[in-house]
Amino acid sequence: MAVCGPSVCTPEEAAAARSVGELLAAAGAVVLCGGYGGVMEAAAEGAARAGGLVIGVLSGADRTGANRELSAAIVTGMGQARNHVLVASADAVIAVGGSWGTLSEVAMAVRSGSTPVIGLGGWRVLDAGGTELPGPRQASSPEEAVGWALES
Amino acid sequence: MAVCGPSVCTPEEAAAARSVGELLAAAGAVVLCGGYGGVMEAAAEGAARAGGLVIGVLSGADRTGANRELSAAIVTGMGQARNHVLVASADAVIAVGGSWGTLSEVAMAVRSGSTPVIGLGGWRVLDAGGTELPGPRQASSPEEAVGWALES
């Protein structure tokens, strides 16, 4: 399960990401994230707190900037092409908060057609006419988000 | 210059993409696109009509499905990680119409911080509070979009 979100986030987003990581790990899921700060770090902290396995899929060419909660790091050295790797590796994607990098991950996951995408306080996407597009399923709590991810 | 957009599009979007490709090529720019149908094919047609160079950056592992207007194809064999390659290769990105794949390209280009992104009839992105986010600059015509791309 991948937890995506911005590298700079609010305390509320960090708390939500921490809960998501913890709940996923407590349920036995491997937690994947982008490996850096903000939502990524909070999700990793949560997973580590539950004794789970958490893997950071880094965009950089070495481990610089990786958070300290990771069980292991994958160093892609591929910039944002790593967003694809993160999404392709996940049975479901939970996005906490929003950023352009996060949106690219959400968009690729929805595009794949096979990966459930769940949003928690994230961005919304409208078509040119102003109609909201059916993309990520919006959860109202970490518990709901994780529940949907696990049943997928 | 990259022209992005959905592989299935309206006649209006195709016409706009054709104009964008033609205007870019007429100005001497190399046109990059995703290499398949819809907006990608229309942009390639426009560029070819103007005698320009148009390169398709394909997601597949061979040339299956590539349109016939390409001067050359780059076969990434990397699925949607090719979206990153397309965006990273472009001095500016013009998105015509919307799709989740297109949105991932727009998002990665905005995220890069260095590539101007111009939308033409594309999707819009709101934050969780419903405020539209400053991302792609919305053009009202192919001429305006190409003008902005070339001055960037």
Added chain:
Amino acid sequence: MAVCGPSVCTPEEAAAARSVGELLAAAGAVVLCGGYGGVMEAAAEGAARAGGLVIGVLSGADRTGANRELSAAIVTGMGQARNHVLVASADAVIAVGGSWGTLSEVAMAVRSGSTPVIGLGGWRVLDAGGTELPGPRQASSPEEAVGWALES
């Protein structure tokens, strides 16, 4: 630490890879491999037997063909570009046996200039004049290979 090698291998190569995986895991190292059969599977078996963490970095777009010993799989969906990800993620690379895919990993690791590469019964590379090139350091046993990898 990455263990590389062919997906079809001899019993001797499998035994060597199993020992390498086991020794690495027993020393507390995370074991990375390509995630499929042959040497990759044997290395994963060894790591699992020692209770270690073993991650398969898959070339495919889903988990088809992944071996059953993996703690987690990274699905790159990028074909052989995954060889780069595997190598870039490793503090050292141990190649057991030879194949063209394995050779590409060895070559990228040597090319990086920063990753120690250790060969165990693998291929050799000569320049055009027939002189053997200094590339991977050739070990004579799994113990020696792992010892060199851990001291790097």
Added chain:
Amino acid sequence: MAVCGPSVCTPEEAAAARSVGELLAAAGAVVLCGGYGGVMEAAAEGAARAGGLVIGVLSGADRTGANRELSAAIVTGMGQARNHVLVASADAVIAVGGSWGTLSEVAMAVRSGSTPVIGLGGWRVLDAGGTELPGPRQASSPEEAVGWALES
């Protein structure tokens, strides 16, 4: 057609690469190369001299270091994962001279099973027992190498 080779090369290798690029372009083939110096630059010069199309597939995240002969540059920003893109895009690969990066490209092309690989003064690969492995077909001149590539 891809021309691969080291970024630092001998005058003889540069002359051979220039001829290969020129002969390919004269035959109407699009020439692909890694986009930087040495053999890559010489192949691009040859192709440009013949009025052909030459595309550099760069490993970096921008055009820094690209040679000036390219018709267009693809910026992968993916480090050596670009070697895969270069090889996957080619109907045939001609390797002039040897380096570890070049060897990774040759190895991935042979591994693909579908791309003819032709060597010109390049490295040789032996198995653990010292037997030369059937990989790239060794040409004795640029004319022979290009002839084999075009008939493939």
